[in-house]
Amino acid sequence: MTTTNNPDLDPTDPYGVRCMLATGFAFYWEHRLTGDNTKRLSAAGCVENALHRWFMPAEWDNRISMERVNANLDAIMDATPAALDVFDHDRKPDLAWEDITVMCQPDCPDRHPVEHEPQPEWVNRMKPHLGRAMRHWWLMRLHERNHRYDPRFDRDNIILELNAAAQAAGRHMNPNPPDETIEAIIRDIPRFVDPKSTTVTWDRLLTDMGTNDTDKAA
Structure with a gap:
């Protein structure tokens, strides 16, 4: 994988990527709570923004499909908390982010989130x-x-x-x-x-x- 090699994207201190994932998560849950589809679209846009910060522009067409982002958004948001949990400095957030990038690629099939107990x-x-x-x-x-x-x-x-x-x-x-x-x-x-x-x-x-x-x- 070719990334921007931006020092701000260190997995323990990634700034822009995690900022956009967190923003997308907020929009997504506004959508879930209100049914406002514009919030869902905004969440997908934040995921795209995070991917643009991670991959070089020359790779965007091969690495990013907004069709796949939208189709897999529920599963992407299911994985987002793990990608944001960077404070133990282990590999789990990296693996969660790598899984998110896979779900956004043009050839990725539909992915559904794992079934969990509903939260209060x-x-x-x-x-x-x-x-x-x-x-x-x-x-x-x-x-x-x-x-x-x-x-x-x-x-x-x-x-x-x-x-x-x-x-x-x-x-x-x-x-x-x-x-x-x-x-x-x-x-x-x-x-x-x-x-x-x-x-x-x-x-x-x-x-x-x-x-x-x-x-x-x-």
């Missing part, structure tokens, strides 16, 4: 906000490096989305958490939104968020 509605309501929180996390990392924008603006957006996620679950969190709390939450999010996640990961994220209500939303 309050978990699903949090997913668009948590996806955008991850988006702003990767933007913050990029802006800390290239100094194009003030990363404090990205930090403020992370906090806004985390507070919105807590509200979507019928909870409350610290409106101005310290940096170490924000990082702990961001590390939890990929496992929280994973289709295989359970009460253990849900409770862990809520604990890190510092929520103080006694009951989750129905």
